[in-house]
Amino acid sequence: MSSKMQSSSSIAQARRTVRQLRIEASIERIKISKASSDLMRYCGEHAKNDPLLMGVPASENPFKDKKPCTVL
Amino acid sequence: MGEMEQLRKEAESLKDQITAARKAVQDTTLQEAAAGITVVGRVQLKTRKTLRGHLAKIYAMHWAVDANLCVSASQDGKLIVWDTITTNKVNAIPLKSSWVMTCAYAPSGNLVACGGLDNMCSIYNLKGKDGNVKVMRELAAHTGYLSCCRFLSDSEIITSSGDCTCVLWDIETGTQKTVFAGHQGDCMSLAVSPDFKFFISGACDFTAKLWDIREGVCRQTFGGHESDINAIGFFPNGNAVITGSDDATCKLYDLRADQELITYQDSSIMCGVTSLAPSLSGRLILAGYDDFNVNIWDSLKSERVCWQVMTTE
Numbered sequence: 001m002s003s004k005m006q007s008s009s010s011i012a013q014a015r016r017t018v019r020q021l022r023i024e025a026s027i028e029r030i031k032i033s034k035a036s037s038d039l040m041r042y043c044g045e046h047a048k049n050d051p052l053l054m055g056v057p058a059s060e061n062p063f064k065d066k067k068p069c070t071v072l
Numbered sequence: 073m074g075e076m077e078q079l080r081k082e083a084e085s086l087k088d089q090i091t092a093a094r095k096a097v098q099d100t101t102l103q104e105a106a107a108g109i110t111v112v113g114r115v116q117l118k119t120r121k122t123l124r125g126h127l128a129k130i131y132a133m134h135w136a137v138d139a140n141l142c143v144s145a146s147q148d149g150k151l152i153v154w155d156t157i158t159t160n161k162v163n164a165i166p167l168k169s170s171w172v173m174t175c176a177y178a179p180s181g182n183l184v185a186c187g188g189l190d191n192m193c194s195i196y197n198l199k200g201k202d203g204n205v206k207v208m209r210e211l212a213a214h215t216g217y218l219s220c221c222r223f224l225s226d227s228e229i230i231t232s233s234g235d236c237t238c239v240l241w242d243i244e245t246g247t248q249k250t251v252f253a254g255h256q257g258d259c260m261s262l263a264v265s266p267d268f269k270f271f272i273s274g275a276c277d278f279t280a281k282l283w284d285i286r287e288g289v290c291r292q293t294f295g296g297h298e299s300d301i302n303a304i305g306f307f308p309n310g311n312a313v314i315t316g317s318d319d320a321t322c323k324l325y326d327l328r329a330d331q332e333l334i335t336y337q338d339s340s341i342m343c344g345v346t347s348l349a350p351s352l353s354g355r356l357i358l359a360g361y362d363d364f365n366v367n368i369w370d371s372l373k374s375e376r377v378c379w380q381v382m383t384t385e
Contacts, residue, residue, distance in 0.1 A: 036105035046353035
């Protein structure tokens with residue numbers, strides 16, 4: 001590759017980098033206090049539906065082996 | 073000043089702007105905000121089923137939306153669709169290439185996909201008319217291995233590759249709709265947002281990127297890891313991203329604050345993270361490590377949660 005081609009491809013790369021950084025610099029950011037409280041609230045609201053936190057009642061557990069029934 | 077020098081200066085200035093803007097919203101930390109919450113108590117687990125049938129290393133698995141069926145991919149050259157309640161194999165699909173690294177189940181339940189060192193993503197129709205599972209499409213264009221794939225629908229799938237790009241494919245035509253370029257290292261993993269508008273990718277350039285699927289652009293880049301990111305996932309509400317890295321840590325990045333909120337690390341853990349998933353509420357993060365262990369983290373407290381496997385009811 002000639003040095004002219006090399007420098008034009010690195011300029012193209014540098015332009016892409018600047019274009020991308022402009023996109024990333026332009027976003028709105030919320031405060032960490034709000035981000036944190038929203039995460040904490042989501043965890044709190046959904047804890048009761050989280051089987052790893054609450055366990056699963058045997059009657060509702062599809063993976064629990066069924067005990068054989070006897071018909072009297 | 074030459075254009076190259078100008079561009080270099082502008083890039084540095086933009087990076088400083090981003091750093092400053094991130095700092096400006098640091099009115100607290102997640103650790104401080106969650107200080108009043110108690111760490112989750114012991115989690116009790118019980119092994120319910122063991123799915124036996126693969127003859128070599130299992131590289132990947134993915135649940136179907138019904139949380140009953142799942143698909144797994146093994147380097148024995150098979151994709152197996154399991155009924156996890158009965159442990160029956162619903163389908164055992166022989167692969168053309170046994171070097172499979174990833175698999176995915178379509179939300180509809182109609183299709184599964186896989187790929188690996190063949191650089192292709194192969195789509196299989198599980199609901200073909202004659203009952204046989206056949207290759208429906210071979211999506212070929214990546215110049216590197218297929219590390220991960222995830223369906224948006226029966227007509228669109230996103231792939232990540234060792235060629236440093238992610239691609240959105242039109243399954244019907246087998247063509248690339250959008251190429252997501254920007255990572256400077258192999259893309260190792262991807263996850264789609266709950267609303268299907270974004271996806272995140274983790275790569276060997278130590279960064280995670282958030283991509284706008286329809287606009288085809290990277291909206292945000294998250295750094296901080298000191299080695300390859302192997303695993304990535306969304307927090308259940310779609311507002312945060314969790315990554316797992318060869319640097320032995322997991323991190324949580326908030327999308328709206330545009331920065332890392334917390335790192336899950338312990339000085340006794342010295343090996344890489346290979347896989348991760350949040351629990352349904354997001355409160356727990358389960359992470360698999362290179363030492364064959366799983367650690368469960370309290371996502372808000374960055375402390376490991378004790379867990380034990382119960383052998384009796």
